[in-house]
Amino acid sequence: MESQPKIANSIYDSFLSALVTGNKITCKKIVKELLNDDIPLRELYIEYFQKSLYEIGSLWEHNRISVAVEHVATGIIEQLMSFVYPLLFEDTDKDKKVLVSCIANEYHQVGAKMVCDIFEMNGWDSYFVGSNIQIEDLIDMIGEKQPDIVGLSISIYFNIPVLLNTIKYIKNNFPEVEIIIGGQATKFIKPAEIAKYKHTRIVNDIFELEQLIRI
Template identity: 40%
Template sequence: MIKQITYLTFLDALLAGDKLLCQSIVKNLVDNKIPVETIYFDLFQKVMYRIGTMWEKNQISIPVEHHATQIIDELISVTLNASQKEEGNGKRCIISCVDKEYHLLGAKMVSYIFELNGWDTIFLGASTPPKTLVNYVMEKDPHVVGLSNNFHLNFLRLLETIELIKQARPNQQIYLGGQAIGQVADKLPKEHEGVKIFHSIMDLNKHLKEISLQTA
């Protein structure tokens, strides 16, 4: 658990564009052996959700939101490089944002969580068209496809992507996450097997470690 004062100081530094202070805060957490999944969830994810809400309410400008995003993007890579990865487990995942979803940091952190747990991870980034994604899934044959959806306006695109993947690969495991998932979870189709929703990076990390224990 990261202290509230650390979260608030980091948030203020991000909004002020103070990259050096943000770097110092994260370095201190890493030096104190705070697990990367804790940094991702208790700091980065919560801060991103807060900044996203502020942007939606016009409480901050687009340049401020973009600068904060770029700072966190750099820090995500720093924490990964400072972390110890599990031995490769032979499993592969593809992580992508749904079509017209351009906020990719959550999906990027998810891809790193898979990587830290020993998965061969393919991160496609923002806004992958459904048919293109399905073709790539067919080519790469992943154990899991992870889809990120941060805005409720993209919900129909999320549904389309799930439907196309399941038509092509009925047994494909699909993991869903993102800020908007909690708002639309009850609207997702119930008939598809193997579609799982994760509301936080911590939940995903716990799930992946349970899988690792089951297959050990």
């Protein structure tokens, strides 16, 4: 029993080093082996995909890897998410709908995509709108899809004014829609700025999200 964490860590270490060197074949092989060993998808997402990208971000911040290396690594994670997607996608009608989008000027889309996939795993129909979505386009899409929940993703603190403006705009057009906000910049948002909107809240992580959306 005691050796288990060590084994798990060594698999993660191999995954990270393959990712940093851009070795997508090894990354995919490791993911296939983890899936063969029945790793839950959310664990694969959080303990491998998210954890490694956070580490890539920190290496980049400390000038230990280049922007190009970070771009290649992010691209590999996005490919791996597409690879596992068929495992969670069920071709059946679903009652509940969510639409998840990055706000304007927000280019970090992996977390938002992951959130959509978490909704799918929990029996929801999801629409991933993408990165850097202008408010008018988002409003049109909400009008068209009529989701039960709108998820907004924000990673960069300097985008908080854009986020607040987006919430205001959505609430002016769709006062009853539920809005959830997530991403690494949420820790910089003052709670009072959100509290004034009905059915609007920050969701801190995937575990909190799953409590909220379990059908």
